[in-house]
């Protein structure tokens with residue numbers, strides 16, 4: 001029986017239980033990630049009547065790379081099946097559909113927070129803040145189970161700020177426990193705090209980034225080939241097109257599947273247990 005607090009299986013998109021919400025509710029701008037413009041609330045032309053994608057097997061070839069990167073953290077099935085009790089937006093009244101599309105991004109943000117909180121509760125080094133993390137997780141889960149009107153009016157940014165205080169403390173505790181090659185703990189050398197750093201296109205091949213804070217760092221197209229990222233805080237790091245070939249992300253935390261999906265990598269990239277190797281990495285290798 002998995003621990004219901006740290007079990008994150010419900011925090012992954014389950015398209016079979018969702019009414020294709022990400023393909024309707026979200027706006028797209030024509031770019032390298034999406035082949036067309038689409039306003040929020042308008043169904044993507046590739047969405048079929050059964051809420052499945054008509055070009056699922058060819059998304060990248062057809063210019064919809066963004067769809068292979070995205071994950072709703074399980075918000076789609078929660079909004080479809082719990083918030084709206086299984087009532088399809090296609091068959092309900094217009095107002096019902098509009099409300100569903102308003103609520104989906106809100107629940108998605110809350111579910112992303114649940115992902116981090118559940119992960120933090122599974123980290124031994126964060127034990128001093130586990131009580132607070134557990135309360136925050138319960139409160140976040142409660143918020144996700146509110147009705148559509150309450151969810152639409154929720155100040156998610158304020159809740160995120162409160163949770164972030166705990167996640168920051170978790171980060172400090174976990175990174176201070178990271179052991180270096182000589183067995184010393186708490187390596188805090190210069191350059192280890194790269195919060196929000198502009199590392200776009202940076203040459204970090206083979207870099208020692210153990211226990212680093214890469215919170216919100218811009219690592220777009222950075223060369224992280226063979227980099228050692230064990231025990232690094234990856235929350236919000238922009239890894240689009242970053243090269244993680246043969247990098248070691250064992251024990252890296254607050255890393256999400258969409259971040260990995262946006263990066264490049266190889267069969268030699270070592271990943272945290274909770275994340276899957278993106279399918280396109282094998283194709284690229």
Ligand code: SF4
Nearest residue numbers: 023044046047053067
């Ligand atoms: S291309 Fe497919 S996955 Fe992407 S938004 Fe359209 S229907 Fe959804």
